[in-house]
Amino acid sequence: MPKYQIICIKGKEWSVITTVDSKREAREWIERNRDKYPHCRLNFIREGFEPIL
C-alpha cells in the first residue's frame, strides 16, 4: 500500500511534514494537528505524486 505524505502548502510552495501509512491516518492526522499549523493549508498526497496547487 502506498504511503501518504502530510504536506504544508503556502501559496505555490509546499513541504512534507510527515509520512503516514494510510489515507485514513492522513485524514486523522490533519484533524488532530490543524491548529499546530495555522499558517499552512494542510493536505495529503500519495508518495511520489505532486499536489494540485
Add this chain to the structure above:
Amino acid sequence: MREAVPWERVEWLIDSYPEKKGYVRISTDILDFFIDTAKATDSYEMIGYLLGRFKKVGDKELIQLYDYIQCRNIADDPTREAFPAPECDDEVDHLFDIGRYDINTVMHTHPSDSLFSVDDLYVLYECCKNDHIREWFAPHFLVTGGEIGYILAYTNVPFVIQFISDAKELFVSSRPFNEAYTYPKYVKRAKSAAYADEFIEFLSSIEWVRIMISSLEPIKPEPQLNYGSSLHKSTKEGILRVKKLRIHRRRILPDIIQKYKRGKY
C-alpha cells in the same frame, strides 16, 4: 436513457470563447458521478469512461458528455495506477456500434489531491497520436479524493468546459500546462524515464483545467429569519442574526421615537 441536448446549447460558447478549439458540456448526471466518486474514493484508483456525442463546426469541436460506465481496474497495483478491464471496452464498442454514442473519454480517480502523473499524460499522448482513431479532442478527466477534492481535465488543445448542475452553471477555461509550477519537474521525469522526445514535446502542448468539487455542489440556502416559531433558534447563524437584529432595533428605535416627538412622523 440519457439524451444529448440541442447543439445550440453548446454552440454559443464558440462566440464567447473564440480563442479555444474545444467546447465541452458536462451534464448533471456526470457531475453527480464525479462528486460521489470523489467522496467514495479510498486507497484504490477507479477508472471509467464518459460517453456522449461530438460535432465539428469548422475547425472547432463541440462535445457533450452525459453518460458513464464504471470499469473494473485491472492494474497490477491499483493503488497507484488504473487500467480498464477489457469487458468495459467491449461495452463501449457495443454502444458505439448501435449508435447510442460517438465519443468516449477516460475518467480516473486519485485517492489524494495529487496531480495527474507523467504516466497519465502518456496515456493521453497515446490516444492523441493516432489521428485515424482519434477524430475528437476530448479531454481526459481526473477526480481527486483528498482534503479538498478536485476535478481536472487535460488534453492537447485549448478548451472550455461547461459544467451544468441543478444548482448552477460553471464555465472553466483551460490554461497551458507549461505555465504550471510543476511543468519543469514533469519534463525532467519524462526525460529520466527515457520517454520518447515526441512525448516530451507533447507535454508543452497540454492544456488543463482544475475545479474544486465543492464549487459544483448546490449552495445551501441561508437560514431564513422569520418571526415566531419558525425562527432558526437552533443554528448558530440564526442566533447570531437575532442578536444583530436586537442590537439594530435598540439603536434605531430611540431615533424614531425622538423624531416622532419632534413631529417628523
